Amino acid sequence: MYRPRPVIPQSRFFSPFVVAFVVITTVLILAMTIGLLIHFLAFDKKTYFYHSSFQILNVEYTEALNSPATQEYRHLSERIESMITDAFRESNLRSEFIRTHVVKLRKEGNGVIADAVMKFRSSKRSNRKSMKNRIHSVLQILSNSGSLEITPSNEITSLTDQDTENFLTQECGARPDLITLSEERVIGGTLAETGDWPWQVSLQLNNVHHCGGILISNLWVLTAAHCFRSYSNPLQWTATFGVSTIRPILRVRVRSIVSHNNYRPTTRDNDIAVVQLERPITFNRNIHRVCLPAATQSIIPGSIAYVTGWGSLTYGGNTVTDLRQGQVRIVSTDECNEPAGYSGSVLPGMLCAGVPSGAVDACQGDSGGPLVQEDSRMLWFVVGIVSWGYQCGLPNKPGVYTRVTTYRDWIRQQTGV
Numbered sequence: 001m002y003r004p005r006p007v008i009p010q011s012r013f014f015s016p017f018v019v020a021f022v023v024i025t026t027v028l029i030l031a032m033t034i035g036l037l038i039h040f041l042a043f044d045k046k047t048y049f050y051h052s053s054f055q056i057l058n059v060e061y062t063e064a065l066n067s068p069a070t071q072e073y074r075h076l077s078e079r080i081e082s083m084i085t086d087a088f089r090e091s092n093l094r095s096e097f098i099r100t101h102v103v104k105l106r107k108e109g110n111g112v113i114a115d116a117v118m119k120f121r122s123s124k125r126s127n128r129k130s131m132k133n134r135i136h137s138v139l140q141i142l143s144n145s146g147s148l149e150i151t152p153s154n155e156i157t158s159l160t161d162q163d164t165e166n167f168l169t170q171e172c173g174a175r176p177d178l179i180t181l182s183e184e185r186v187i188g189g190t191l192a193e194t195g196d197w198p199w200q201v202s203l204q205l206n207n208v209h210h211c212g213g214i215l216i217s218n219l220w221v222l223t224a225a226h227c228f229r230s231y232s233n234p235l236q237w238t239a240t241f242g243v244s245t246i247r248p249i250l251r252v253r254v255r256s257i258v259s260h261n262n263y264r265p266t267t268r269d270n271d272i273a274v275v276q277l278e279r280p281i282t283f284n285r286n287i288h289r290v291c292l293p294a295a296t297q298s299i300i301p302g303s304i305a306y307v308t309g310w311g312s313l314t315y316g317g318n319t320v321t322d323l324r325q326g327q328v329r330i331v332s333t334d335e336c337n338e339p340a341g342y343s344g345s346v347l348p349g350m351l352c353a354g355v356p357s358g359a360v361d362a363c364q365g366d367s368g369g370p371l372v373q374e375d376s377r378m379l380w381f382v383v384g385i386v387s388w389g390y391q392c393g394l395p396n397k398p399g400v401y402t403r404v405t406t407y408r409d410w411i412r413q414q415t416g417v
């Protein structure tokens with residue numbers, strides 16, 4: 001009887017060696033393709049900075065444009081920044097353009113000139129000359145778009161990283177990086193990194209940290225008057241810069257100390273002082289000034305602020321040698337003055353800030369240091385000076401700060417800043 005032989009598939013295409021070869025080759029080719037893609041998409045890229053000026057024809061220069069603290073300055077800078085951004089987003093440079101920042105508004109004739117830094121990310125092999133030409137042609141679009149009459153300058157300068165750093169550190173309140181700060185359950189908050197709070201000063205008595213301070217110009221440090229109650233001789237004091245109080249990156253002697261004439265130790269009213277350094281310092285990435293708010297700026301209850309310092313982590317504890325930061329929220333003076341809080345001891349020249357649990361707070365040794373807030377343009381403003389509080393880190397007992405806006409004119413009278 002005929003029985004068909006079972007058919008054993010003998011196709012040579014399915015030989016295990018061939019299968020293995022095909023799989024390995026495919027994987028290798030895929031890996032190489034992915035590797036090359038990653039290389040060209042990510043590692044072949046470099047950051048480039050350019051500077052250009054923009055003449056604004058239909059805005060008259062006024063005193064309000066003299067300081068980045070005013071609404072006028074903020075508003076005009078934001079409009080210019082968004083016009084430049086829109087122009088690049090709609091151009092063939094959209095994938096290279098990262099961000100622009102107006103570093104200065106200046107007066108020319110009756111009009112305004114804005115200096116802006118522009119950041120791009122493009123291939124290492126790209127031609128910088130053709131890049132300048134491409135930027136130039138995109139910026140030409142600005143002259144006939146939007147409500148601002150802008151004439152872009154023909155001059156586009158490519159900046160080194162050092163040039164860019166100089167531009168940004170001349171302006172007040174710029175942090176080198178925008179790091180997300182986390183809340184932690186210690187009064188000290190979390191450790192700061194080099195350059196995070198470049199205006200933070202350590203005021204040292206015979207070379208030992210005694211109080212915090214806030215750099216407001218290349219010559220002046222803002223602080224609390226109570227720091228000098230027992231020691232008012234400038235010869236005993238130095239100011240240090242950098243995150244470590246024991247290995248500072250700069251130490252400068254103090255020339256003079258000016259405490260507020262009406263500082264009252266019992267009520268702690270007018271707890272503010274300015275310290276003049278012996279010589280002007282040169283700003284860099286890790287040492288530069290914070291912005292001062294306008295006297296009229298309102299500080300909004302509930303808004304986020306950061307306090308920084310080398311103060312103790314517990315009431316009665318030791319100060320620390322590495323700078324710490326804590327995220328808090330502004331507490332309204334009414335709430336702060338409730339019977340469970342400070343029962344009316346918080347005066348109009350003071351400002352409260354804390355967290356409901358109390359866990360993040362300033363403490364002994366933080367005095368004189370900054371409470372800062374970020375504005376819509378990522379510039380940082382000092383709104384408070386660490387002044388007092390009932391112990392540290394207790395619920396309903398937020399930190400109390402000198403309200404900087406109240407003393408804006410006093411600061412100008414004493415320092416010219």
Ligand code: 4AZ
Nearest residue numbers: 362363364388389392399
């Ligand atoms: C102090 O004694 C001090 N919790 C500073 C700030 C606070 C309390 C005390 C705020 O220098």
